[in-house]
Amino acid sequence: MKTKKICCEHARNLDIVHVLAKLGHYPSKTTVKEAWFLSPLRSETQASFHVSYHKNRWYDFGLGKGGNCLDLVIALKQCSIAEALQFLANDQQLSVTDPNKTSLSFHKQISKKKKEGIKVLFVQELSNLQLLHYAKKRGIPRELIIEMTSEVHFELYGKRYYAIGLQNRRGGYELRNAFYKASSSPKSYSYFQQDGNGLIITEGLFDYLSLALLDPELFFTHDHIILNSLSFIQEI
Incomplete structure (x- = not known):
């Protein structure tokens, strides 16, 4: 079987909200510009993990750290760049974010899936x-x-x-x-x-x-x- 590969530039631009959803993390609050999550990197009860739809960047106010999609996967998995790239390459459904177009239908899907539960x-x-x-x-x-x-x-x-x-x-x-x-x-x-x-x-x-x-x-x-x-x- 041929191993799927993606480059760092492509990985950095993958949709952060989509990646978080694939890992089971959903926003506590959303607007047309941003989403707020309970931090996937630590325990908390008030959502302080911010994602900008336009910039496709995240920032954890509790940790004082942020970055792109690749940075997030490395932080979540505590892995190397190569391991993070392989993880992202294995999911064919991940898409690159268009900063000029917010996918409202996708975020509605997230809300619907969140209700389905485990x-x-x-x-x-x-x-x-x-x-x-x-x-x-x-x-x-x-x-x-x-x-x-x-x-x-x-x-x-x-x-x-x-x-x-x-x-x-x-x-x-x-x-x-x-x-x-x-x-x-x-x-x-x-x-x-x-x-x-x-x-x-x-x-x-x-x-x-x-x-x-x-x-x-x-x-x-x-x-x-x-x-x-x-x-x-x-x-x-």
Whole structure:
């Protein structure tokens, strides 16, 4: 099979909003000129990740960093330029943005697809090598990630994907892999009761797992709430 290739100039001009949609990130607010997202590069509850339709450039106000589409993929995947180019080349549906023409129909499609949501197909013990490698890159050992999470296979827009999953108290899952950060419905915080000496609250999945490495005794002698989003703190 012939390997698809694209050049850096072409990759820089690919539609950022389209790329974000392919990775499961959708705008919290849009106008005819711009889109605001919850940052795909960090956890937040107020959208501060800005994309200009006309310039086709992004800027993360929380990080103070921005750039073009190629810069974004490198930051999201934490990979080399060559790896980012290969990732972008593998998606034939990505298009170059025309700065003089805003595709309103495309952004309507995004809104429609966002409402469709994620359909969980099945859940199993974590064994996928790519997911285990992703966890290792995040500093989480194989034994710990297998014990504390699951491998979730799900469908989104007719395509199948898999991710590390942490179940919340309502039965939905927080989903993480090297390219994707999302959650299935119903959404809520996660709660793990161990009849412990107290309660520890962490914001996200990897904060929770990192605590197990930093202080195992504290971790395994306390109950845990993982907020999954700061907005759920009002539910506790």
